[in-house]
Amino acid sequence: EQLPYEEGFFDCVIDRGSLTCNRLEELPPLRDEVRRVLKPGGRLFSLMLNDTSTLQQGATPLGLGDFTNLPGRLQHAGALHFTNAEEARGLFREFTIEDIELIQRRSEHAPSGNRLVVAWTAVTCRK
Numbered sequence: 001e002q003l004p005y006e007e008g009f010f011d012c013v014i015d016r017g018s019l020t021c022n023r024l025e026e027l028p029p030l031r032d033e034v035r036r037v038l039k040p041g042g043r044l045f046s047l048m049l050n051d052t053s054t055l056q057q058g059a060t061p062l063g064l065g066d067f068t069n070l071p072g073r074l075q076h077a078g079a080l081h082f083t084n085a086e087e088a089r090g091l092f093r094e095f096t097i098e099d100i101e102l103i104q105r106r107s108e109h110a111p112s113g114n115r116l117v118v119a120w121t122a123v124t125c126r127k
Contacts, residue, residue: 001029001030001033002033003033003034003036003037005037006037007036007037008037008038008039008040008042009037009039010037010038010039010042011038011039011042011043012038012042012043012044012045013034013037013038013042013043013044013045014045015034015044015045015046015047015048016047017047017048017049019031019046019048019081020047020048020049020080020081020082020083021077021078021079021080021081022079022081023062023064023066023079023081024064024065024066024081025064027081027091028091031091031092031094035094035095035127038127039127040127041126041127042126042127043124043125043126043127044092044095044123044124044125044126044127045122045123045124046088046092046122046123046125047103047120047121047122048081048082048083048088048120048121048123049080049081049082049083049118049119049120049121050082050083050084050102050103050119050120050121051065051082051083051084051119052084052102052104052117052119053082053117053118053119053120054116054117054118054119055070055072055074055080055082055116055118056070056080056082057071058070058071059071062079065081065082065083065084065087066079066080066081066082067079067080067081067082068080083121084121085100085102085121088100088121088123092123092125095125095126095127096125096126096127097123097124097125098124098125098126099122099123099124100121100122100123100124101121101122102119102120102121102122103119103120103122104117104118104119104120105117105118105119106118
């Protein structure tokens with residue numbers, strides 16, 4: 001919530017899933033803090049779970065794309081937010097969005113009927 005860096009400290013911030021580890025209502029102030037520590041023209045790369053991911057199957061929905069009690073390797077993750085491109089556009093509207101892409105990964109070696117699809121919304125933007 002309060003990064004120990006002065007305003008305009010970083011040329012680039014890489015968010016590899018930390019924003020997704022929060023509920024939707026918690027995201028705007030976190031985004032604002034990232035924006036604060038970026039230099040003018042600095043870049044943000046954010047990787048958030050996408051709402052098409054099968055990781056949310058069997059989890060407890062909290063509403064607005066937030067889930068808890070996720071099964072498997074995420075069982076102790078707490079509340080996670082699953083986003084999509086439209087929501088990402090709104091969340092990062094104060095940035096210049098360069099790209100939003102959907103990245104999917106599927107296991108071809110998993111036991112039959114258990115091919116996990118992990119989908120991410122990847123956002124690249126500039127302050």
